[in-house]
Amino acid sequence: MNPLAAPLALDGGALGHLMRSARWLYPIVEIVHIFGFVLLVGSVLMFDLRLLGLNRQLPLTLMSRHLLRWSMASLLLVVPAGLLMFSAHPQDFIGNRVFLLKMTLIMTAGLNAAIFHTGVWRGVAKWDSGQAAPASARAHAALSMLLWLSVIACGRLLAYT
Template identity: 55%
Template structure:
């Protein structure tokens, strides 16, 4: 099924109509989207800052055990609410370069996180003094990518 047909089908679903017609539904879902990504990006940023050397008194792995399940779990709020917002006007969003950029940035941020975990994080037990250069690079990239995701999400309101 071509993408345009899928977009038209999604927009015709009762849930999508409700998102367009009920005056409080879109803002309520957007608020939940914001709560979800604040938790996601907040937890990731606190972990990245620890990798960059802030809060060295906290063991890296213990901090990861606390923060990373929150960032992964917050996806359960971010993804369905993002999808509902998307369903309100899928054809316009699919034609919007800022939206496509935002999705690409989310994928890149995910790939960066996976590469960090499969790579330098394996040796994290030895990092309490200082994380290696590769880990610092992943943390900087992570902060930059998530900030860019937030910026492109916010810019959707203007483009």
């Protein structure tokens, strides 16, 4: 069975047709997607900047609890909006190298976050406030920033590829 059969079937479906034919639906969904990414990447970047040493007096655990809520809430906007946009032109997206790179970068960013939270983050009590985060935590933060900014660049480049 072709693993692309289900995504490509969206092209002929009612949802894909609606996304292509309703004049303002695609732009509205795209705005929701962008707004969600602002919340997601903004939250991530604020946390990463703190890990890199900005405002060391702010406890990381407190920032994490606060910003994680915003990150999770943003996924309620980003994921459904992204799927709706994908449903409008699945064949175009699946064949687009920039889209595939964007998806790979998102998965890599998620993996980076998972490794960070199951690894170095477990020792945060030692460097929660007033001290520099360990080099490995700073490396995760720098990689996170690079990955998410690259995701944004790919998302923007999709309009031109």
